[in-house]
Every structure is written in C-alpha cells, then in structure tokens.
Amino acid sequence: MIVEFTINGEQVSAHVSHPGSLLDLLRDDLGLSGSKDACEQGECGSCSVILDGELVCSCLVMAADVAGSSLTTVEGVGSGDALHPVQEAMQRAGAVQCGFCTPGIVVAAVDLFGRNPSPTPLDIREALAGNICRCTGYGAILRALELVASESGT
Amino acid sequence: MDEALAGISEGVTPLAGGTDLMVEVNFGQISPERVMGLRRLGELKEWQGHRIGSGVTWRRIEREGPPGLAEAARTIGSPQIRNVGTIGGNLGTASPAGDGHPFLAAVDASVELASATGTRTVPWSEFFVDVKRTARRSDELITAVNLPERLPGRQAFGKIGVRNAMVIATVCAVVTRSEDGRVTVALGSVAPTPIRASGAEAMISSTTRPTDADLAEFQRLVSEEVRPITDHRSTEEYRRHGAGILARRLLERCLR
C-alpha cells in the first residue's frame, strides 16, 4: 500500500510493506538510516523519532499507520549545515562515543527542549529515561544538555 | 467507530499504541494481514469524568488521572512508550505485571467492550481471566474503562523494580482508603491476574486507628494472600515479602 506523510518537512509517498515498522520503512526504503535498530522492542530508544509532535519509538509504529502524519527524524534536526544547539553541545561536551545511541538521544533531547526550553536536571533525566547508552555512562550527555538548558534561559 | 466494530467482527487485528503488538511483529511471532489503526479514532480518546476512553494514552493519564493511576502511569515504560501506549492496550495485553491494572482492581473499575451487536460492561475481576487472557471476545473492542463515580480519597501506588525506568514490576500495588475507613488493596505481578487482598482488606478496614501490630498483621495477611511464582525476574519468596511490605507502606501513606 501507499502511504503519504511528511518527513522532516517534506511530503513523501512511500510504498509500505505490511506489517513492517516505521523504523524499517525509514531505514530500508527511504534511505534514512540515522534511526537505529538495537532491540526491536522499544526498550532502548535508539529508533526514536518525533511523530505528530510526540517522541515515539519508530520500531513500535506500524509503517502503514503513519498516513497523514508528520515525522521528524534525526536527519531533520538542525538546518542545512547548521547544527542544532543540542548537537553542538553534545559535540563540545564529548557526549558521543560509539554513536549508536546518539541519534535517539538527539531526537529525545530536541523533543524535550521543544516542550520545555529550561528543563531542570531531573526533567532532562526523566525525558531521556527511554534512551540507553552503553558507552558514556550518560555523564557527558547530561553535561551537554544541562548546558543547553542554561544557555536557552538567557 | 462503526467501521472499527465492523472490522473487529471480521477478525481484523486492532492496533492502538503498538507497544505490545509491534514487538510481536518485530520478533516475527505474528504477521497480521489486516490491521486496524485506532490511533486516531477520536471516540476512543474521549475522557469524561470517570469514563476513560481506551485510546487515552498513559502520557495523558500521568497528567490528568486520579492520583493512584497517575502514579502508576509515570512508571510505565519510558516517555516514548507512554506517548503512544494506551490504557486499553494495556488491558488487552493483560500482562500479570501490568502497572495500570492494580488501580482498576483497587477501585473496582469495569471495562467497556463493544461489538457490532452491542456494548457490555464487565467488572475488572471478570475481565482478567488468566495470564494474558481476558473476557474480551475476538469480535469485541475495548472501548473504555469505567471508574466509579466516587473514588477513594486516599490512593497510593508503588512498584518494585530492579532499575528506575523501563522495568517490568517485580511487585506492584495500589492501596486506597476512603473516608469511611474502608481500605482496598490490589496487587500485580503476584498472581496470573491482578488481585485484591480481601482478607487483609477486611482486617484493616475494621480497625479505626491501626496500631503497629495491626499494620504488621496486615502486612502478613497480604503476603499470605498473594500467589507469586519464581521466574527469571524474581523469586516467589521475595515477591511475597515485597508484596507485604509494599502494601503496608502504601497503607501508611494513605493513613497520613
């Protein structure tokens, strides 16, 4: 079946192989391999995208169910060559190691700052509770996002 | 809605948040040919007073739900899961460890089921039949949860888990206390379905001002009434122990 929806601001008409997930559609059919598959069950957040304004695991969304929806993936964060403040801060803070969790973390953080420009450290941790990182211990990620929170207040 | 009911009577698989169904799809366990997306069905998202549409997400319940249910919602999965996971989906899956179930049992909620031929309401105790088995017929859709008009003034939820997010409850529980002193105690993960510790309830509801000895007896009764198992997540002994302690602490919260 054909599904029409918007990805990162662009209208897309995609052939969907049912009952596959949105994650499979993004990675295999639409060439958007930024979102990652690490658990197939929504337990790691590495496939996170923003669907109709809400942070979701794309591995748990049926591709056929996104008709008419609006989707933001990691590829749609930042504009052109410019990095989003979240990406900028994470790069500066050394919050990237292997990078596999990174797209999901970026999207979750962008979602957070979109809803709450001045989150507290606890807000940040709760917003990222669904994103697993195995390399960094989350320390640098928190430092990066706390920096964004403090800078957006000014 | 009529389309949805027609669909389900034809054996189409209902899909709400996808947080359980899609896992089975991803694991290759099922490949449903015909699926009905309920995500945007407005009628299922209606929430009027004590009638919560089955399509209401945990995210919304976190913010707007009665205290005991909102506290439970906050522990479900992760933000990603709560944004799409629904109270109806949780009921449909009927995991013994469902965090949202003890509240429904504690307040004696009922589940509304609709089919092309009509609607019926089933009390929670009849709705949950066994591990992942419910009274829902295959031609029925879960359309709403009905809470009683008056909810107990004090409600407390607790969940024992080995980590602080995305964890299946080792034990979860809700204790409520009404102004008239009636206490209800419901627990999850300690039986094939959510259960009420009626013996413990009866004992404590009849004491006007429970003493430490009463609380200890209450705790003991709860741990005796639960029927937990040992599995790869925990042991029968610990679940029994945890159930008693958790129930007691929740009661203490309700008594404050």
Place this chain on the structure above:
Amino acid sequence: MTTSVTRRRVTEGVVGQSPARPDGVPKLRGEFEFAQDLRAEGMLWGATVRSPHARARIVSIDVAPALAVGGVHACLTAEDVPGRATFGLEHPDQPVLAGDEVNFWGEPVAVVAAEDEVTARRAAGLVEVVYEPLEPLTDPAEADRRDQVFRRLQIRRGDQTARGTVVVEGRYEVGMQDQAPLGTEAGLAIPDGQGGVDLYATSQFVHVDQEQVVASLGLRPDQVRSHPTGIGGAFGAREDVNLHIHLCMLALHTGRPVKMVYHRSESFAGHVHRHPAWLRYRHEADSDGRLVRVEAEVLLDGGAYASTTSAVLANASYFAVGPYRCDSVAVDGTGARTNNPPCGAMRGFGAVQVCFGYETQMDRLAEALGMDPLDLRELNALGTGDSMPTTGQVIATPLPTGDVIRSLRAMPLPEPQTETHHSHLPGGSGLTTEPGQVRRGIGYAFGIKNLGFSEGADDYAQARIRLTTSGAVVETAAIEVGQGLVTVLAQIARSALGVSRVEVTHVDTSKIDSAGSTSASRQTQVSGGAVLEAATRLRRKIMSEHDGDDLDDDGVWRGEHLVVPWPSLADAGWAETVTFRHPSTTQPDDDGQGVIHADFAVAGHRAVVDVDVELGLVKVVRVDTAQDVGLALNPAAVRGQIEGGILQGVGLAVMEELVLKDGVMLNANFTDYLLPTILDAPEVEALLIEHPGSWGPFGAKGVGEPPTISSTAAVVAAIRAASGKQLNRVPVRPQDIALS
C-alpha cells in the same frame, strides 16, 4: 626560492587537550555509517539457523524447505565450508557451522541468503533440523571434576608454608554479564568476482578476522580483505568471529553481496559473554596487617568453545591477589568447558571477577584485624619496584597504588541525603521508599589490570603516516569502537609532527599490517606508540633531508625561511610506516612465574549507595574514582571511558546477569537483561593520577578497563555497609539484601 611566512606553532588538538572527536558531527547527524547501514547493489540478506538445544546430536538437516521459498538463493551447512571447518580466536575449536552435534544453545547450524531480510529469516525458520537432545553439562565444577577444561593454571610463589596470625576465608560468585553493545553484529561481504571477497563487519580486530576467514574459506590471504567498519560499541563482544565467515561463504556461494544484521536476542546468543566465576579465597595476615599469604581457587565457566578462556583465566589468576604485596601465594585457576554459551572477552577480562573476591576479602581481613580498610590496603600497596605477588614480575613502570588510595580517600564525601523527592530515593518513581527507610553506605575497592597482551604474545601495531596536499594522514587498521582512538592518534601525530592538519583514516588488511586488537586497553599505547614513532621519524627525516630546523603546516623551515613549502613535501610522497612492539613478555614457568605482563594500571573506586534494606532496593548515588592513567592524552575522552566503565561496573553490581537454565538463556532481550538507564546512573567524580614513565606515548597508559575492575566491588562494599548483609555474589538482587 625561499619565502618568509609567519610560523605557526600547533597549539590546538595536541596531546593533553580534549579536542572534539572528528566523527562526532556525522554521528550526531545520523550520517555516520555503521555496519548496519551498509548497502551494496544487488545485495542479499543473510539469516542464521541456530540450535534450540544446549547439547544435541544432529541427526539430519534438510535445507530443501528453505530453498523452496521464493527469493532464497542459498542455504549452507557444515558440508559447504570450503576450508577449515573450525575457527577460534586462540584455538580453532568452534565449528563454523555445526556438523554432527551442537554444544550450546544458539550454536549456528545453517545460514541462508535471500532477497530480503524477512524472507531470509522466514526461510531460516523452515530449515528442518532433526536433533537428538543430549544431557548438557552445565555445572563447571562437574566439568572440572571430569577434567573437561580449556586450561588449568597453577601459580606458586614464595614460601608455601608461611602462615599469618589472622585468617579470613570466603567463597564468592560472579554472574554472567554481557557486553550488550548497542550496535549488534552486522556486516556486508562483497565478492570481488575473482574468487575473493571484501568483508565489512563489526569487529575489534580485522586482521585476525581475515585470517580465520581465509582458513575456513580455503582462500589465499590476498583474496580476503577485511575492512574496519563503523561499529556501535564492543566491550569485548567483537573480538571473536561470529558472522564473518558465514557472510563470506554466502557471498562467494551466491556471487552476490550479502548483508547480515543480528537482532538483539540473536546477538545475545551470537557472541561470547563475561565468564561467570566461582572463587575460593584464604587471606592470612600478621597482626600488623601485613599480608602474609593468599590462596585462591578460581573457577571460570568457559562454555562450549575455547574463545579466549585461556587468556581470561590467566588474567584472573595472575591478578587474583590484587594490587597488594604478598610473598606467599598459591593460585589454582581452571577454565572449564561446559554446554553453556561460550564465554570470552569482556572489558576487564578476568580481573573484574577476582577483584570482587579479593576486595571483599580485604574488607573482611580489615575487620578481623580491627584495622581501617584503607589503612590495610595502603600498608600492603603494590608499587613500582615491587614484585607482582603472583608472577614475581618486578614492576618496572610507575604504579601509584598508594597515591590512588590516598587520593580517593581524600575526595570529599557527599552531604547526607536530605532530599525527599522520589528521584533521590531507592525505587525512584516506583514510590516504594520513604526517606526514613533508607540507609547510606560507603564502600571502597581497588583493582589492578594489565595493559596490552601478555604471556609472551607478540603484541604489536603498525601505523603509517603519509603526507598529502591536505595534510598528514595517519593510516591504521586499529579499530575505533567509540573510545576515541581516532581523536587520540591524531593528537599524538600533531604533537610529534608539529603539524595541525592531521586526519586518521582506516585502511583494510591488505593495505597495512595488523594493529592488533582493540582490547586489553592497548591501542593508545601500542598503536599510539606506532604513530608517535612514525611521526617522530618522519619529522626527523624530513628535516634532515632538507637541512631544516622546523616543520609545520606550511612546510620545512630553516631559520626565518620556508625552504620547502608543504605542497612539495606532499608531492615528494613522504611516508613512514612503523611497527611498534611493546616490551616483551614471557610465558609462565610451571609455577606461573615470569615477566608475564607488558604494563599495569591501578584504579580505586568509592561508592556511595542508599539502600532500602527492607525491600533490598539500591540507589547508587555516587561513584568516585582515582585512576592511574600515566598521562591523560585527552582528558575528556579519559573521563568518558571512566564514566562509561563505572556504569558497566554498577550494572554488574546490581542488575546485569544472563540467566541460564540447563544452558538456555532465559533473558536474551532488553526487557529482561537490564542495562542501567540514565535514571540509574550515579554521579561520578574522577581524579586522573598522572605519573608518566610507562612506555606508552608521552607516558600515557591505557584507560578503558580499569574503570570496570573495582567499581562493582566498591558498590557491593557500600551495600554491605548500609545493610550489614554478607553479599558474596554479584549481581546483588533485592532478595539478597532483603531476605538474607
């Protein structure tokens, strides 16, 4: 002609600073290519058929039902393996595909290639394998009794009759932890049309993969090229071959590129795990607290195939006493062979397990002596010039154990907990616990780890530096798994060459010699050593050739004049290749004595935990650390390794364990194999203890493993302090605290 141009000294991106990683932006944008993301024209997908039994005879395999599925191009079994039927990192004992029998749950039996992943998996499910299940041997102690072992190691040092006045005995157990890197096994094999193949797969050591592929495919070495590929973490799970040979077999059989990506459950089945361990200890000290004698029995469950059990056992045995002096030591180590899933490398490599044992012993010894546990450790601290208690090796490089202990001890403790919000309490949003139901505990532990390979292994790395018009290019096959090697190698080159435009690129096995494994905390020292030497030699040769006295981004200078501009240097094709070997080590003699290790690092951890003792719930509040790093080439990257390693240690302490029943994994998924989330992460303060003097570049030491060695033991020590429970096993579960 000479030109006068302003000199530029390289001040940025050099050793000692924390420049941003060069691959950070692509990773942040989702543009970085991991093995999972690779594609090739005409690509097929592979899938694996695995044994559901821990032990069984294979009666028959019928691939016809799989081949009958539309879109399936191949279904291969053991008889299709063209070359050596087995593979293995240390001993080639593991079948590429099981033939007559399977020896562990998840053992590969057949592989399928099809047009798409769904078809490949469906077809794999249709292969009819008839098994005759056999009784699996799952008890390593029983395997030991039957002499079914991969290795036994006996260490005897000093006067075996020495006795102390205070004796402490104990038995300890460490459960099976998994590396669980977020990126699963993935790869793409592309046939070259001439009988050879290019392999792009997740790996920690491309040269050793290439060797095993060559052997099992019966090809010439020049026919197989293994390419370093983007990888989502490793922690030891990518040292052994898993899908590498399968992919190449399918690619060569079908003549098409073949890709394979393991799903998570399959990933758990498809790679080696940390060895579970059973330890028996006896510590004897004199009344002043001086360690007189340590006896240890170390039993590791190696699972069905050898993998690196021999080396892990060696490590565990050699470090069984810890960073302490002791002149009477007896260690008996056994690596047992069972029908449990194979175990192998995981960050810490045997030193983690024994640390839990010896640090618990040291705390109990201190208690028996009436001594402060840190005073006891400081008294016995192993340092430079001392002999390793187990091997007798004199420690020739700086080993600031005393400094680590004192520094950690001096770090300020957090204030008592006054917060009442649930996020500060055990149980978190589960609302299980009131502030008054919490007891705080503090625990310390110290650990030692070798750096580099040991026991006489020829441990080396090759690196090349070439000058191009855009700057200096460092070529290496040393795998970047996220630790920041690509950043550090560039820093070393900048500092030594004096040039700021440096790029590190990975090249395949046909273009450069081995850099060795990205493991054993060795790449900074060994590949870093190669890059340092190459850069140093190159600079010297260039300046000597042109009679210059300085080299920078503009070219060669003599006094105030630029005598050779950079483009001319690039045109001249300047390049330098160095193979760097670390100081040699020896094999052990019959008593385990010898110059066994290339280098050592010591670290200490102090954990602060809040425990709800009644329910057995733990909140790890802080883990502070002091770590011997030699010299921090990139302090931010070192900190990143420390924070990540500590959290893995916390995981082993309180939540991570692969649960087996009769050899079958019960929790091979992320729902039930619990990794710490951001809400479980403690605060971490890290003191980098710098005593340069080791053979690493600029005196740097490897930093990847020390954070995992003693962090687990520190957390458990803290839980003991809070709860008063014995806790002789990790991971500690709620019932261990609440019901014991």
